[in-house]
Amino acid sequence: MVNVVWMQGATDNGCLVSFLNAQQPDVYQAIEKLGVTISYQNTINPTSGKDVIATLEKYIAGEEQLDVLIVEGAIPRGPNGTGMACFIGPKSFAQWISELAPKANYVLAVGTCAAFGNIPAAEPNPTDATGVQWHKKEFGGFLGKNFKSRSGLPVINISGCPVHPDWVVQTLVAVLLGKNVELDKYNRPRDFFGEDITVHDGCPRNEYYAFKISAEKFGDKGCLYMNFGCAGPHTHSDCNRRLWNRQSSLTRCGIPCHGCTNPDFPEGTMPFFQRRRLVAEGWKVVPYLIGSGFMKLAKPSRLKNE
Numbered sequence: 001m002v003n004v005v006w007m008q009g010a011t012d013n014g015c016l017v018s019f020l021n022a023q024q025p026d027v028y029q030a031i032e033k034l035g036v037t038i039s040y041q042n043t044i045n046p047t048s049g050k051d052v053i054a055t056l057e058k059y060i061a062g063e064e065q066l067d068v069l070i071v072e073g074a075i076p077r078g079p080n081g082t083g084m085a086c087f088i089g090p091k092s093f094a095q096w097i098s099e100l101a102p103k104a105n106y107v108l109a110v111g112t113c114a115a116f117g118n119i120p121a122a123e124p125n126p127t128d129a130t131g132v133q134w135h136k137k138e139f140g141g142f143l144g145k146n147f148k149s150r151s152g153l154p155v156i157n158i159s160g161c162p163v164h165p166d167w168v169v170q171t172l173v174a175v176l177l178g179k180n181v182e183l184d185k186y187n188r189p190r191d192f193f194g195e196d197i198t199v200h201d202g203c204p205r206n207e208y209y210a211f212k213i214s215a216e217k218f219g220d221k222g223c224l225y226m227n228f229g230c231a232g233p234h235t236h237s238d239c240n241r242r243l244w245n246r247q248s249s250l251t252r253c254g255i256p257c258h259g260c261t262n263p264d265f266p267e268g269t270m271p272f273f274q275r276r277r278l279v280a281e282g283w284k285v286v287p288y289l290i291g292s293g294f295m296k297l298a299k300p301s302r303l304k305n306e
């Protein structure tokens with residue numbers, strides 16, 4: 001039997017809800033096939049109060065083996081270093097994580113809040129929130145650079161706001177089967193977030209991007225890069241290849257990618273839905289305008305009216 005504890009800190013539950021929508025396999029099939037027991041999960045736990053505290057304490061005391069610790073949500077360290085901006089029973093969330101993480105064979109930070117801090121850690125960050133082992137682009141976060149779980153791996157970050165359920169289920173399967181999970185520079189599984197994978201890949205608006213046909217307003221055909229600040233080309237994840245609910249993605253629905261898997265999300269993309277200011281973003285404006293003028297002229301006739 002594989003023991004999994006899923007702790008929720010500064011979160012809106014979005015990553016749990018997304019995980020529960022897993023398909024192929026769905027959550028029940030995955031749990032059954034892997035022989036997993038989720039012995040604690042704040043939101044769906046059938047028991048409460050002293051019973052759940054006792055369950056967690058058993059892992060801390062080493063009376064039961066903790067195979068996987070999943071952390072959802074950022075870790076508030078405030079106010080004044082007490083961590084009591086977020087607590088579960090008698091202890092701060094931060095204290096629970098500092099006691100449970102060293103006992104776990106694997107620690108997964110699920111969602112951008114847990115991985116990098118995300119919205120709870122955005123300025124002015126009133127609760128001094130941070131990610132489990134990263135603070136935005138900076139390695140260290142709550143557990144520090146030297147932390148390794150019992151398997152010898154650092155915290156495995158599965159970012160996304162919310163996380164795609166496949167990314168969680170498939171990472172869980174891989175670690176539990178003892179497979180080597182290759183990680184990128186932010187300790188995320190390369191299979192989903194590798195340097196060669198972007199949200200731009202597989203977006204049906206690629207042709208508009210190539211021929212510089214930009215959507216002017218919501219609902220238009222056209223690429224969302226220039227007028228809506230789409231972050232797809234700069235964001236590493238396979239949203240447009242894997243799809244959400246097996247059928248769609250933000251850009252397929254006419255909404256620009258906000259770069260939610262990136263470590264500097266949300267500040268790195270804000271303000272959302274804004275027209276790009278080429279000079280401010282360091283672009284060479286004249287070469288860009290000449291290049292895009294040529295591409296517009298070269299567009300195939302079927303795109304002439306778009």
Ligand code: SF4
Pocket residue numbers: 010011012013014015072073110111112113114118119160161162163
């Ligand atoms: S990453 Fe997004 S969806 Fe997941 S807990 Fe944080 S705010 Fe919610």
Ligand code: SF4
Pocket residue numbers: 199200201203204205206207209222223224225230231232233251256257
């Ligand atoms: S909408 Fe975004 S992801 Fe799609 S082609 Fe344009 S820039 Fe790329």
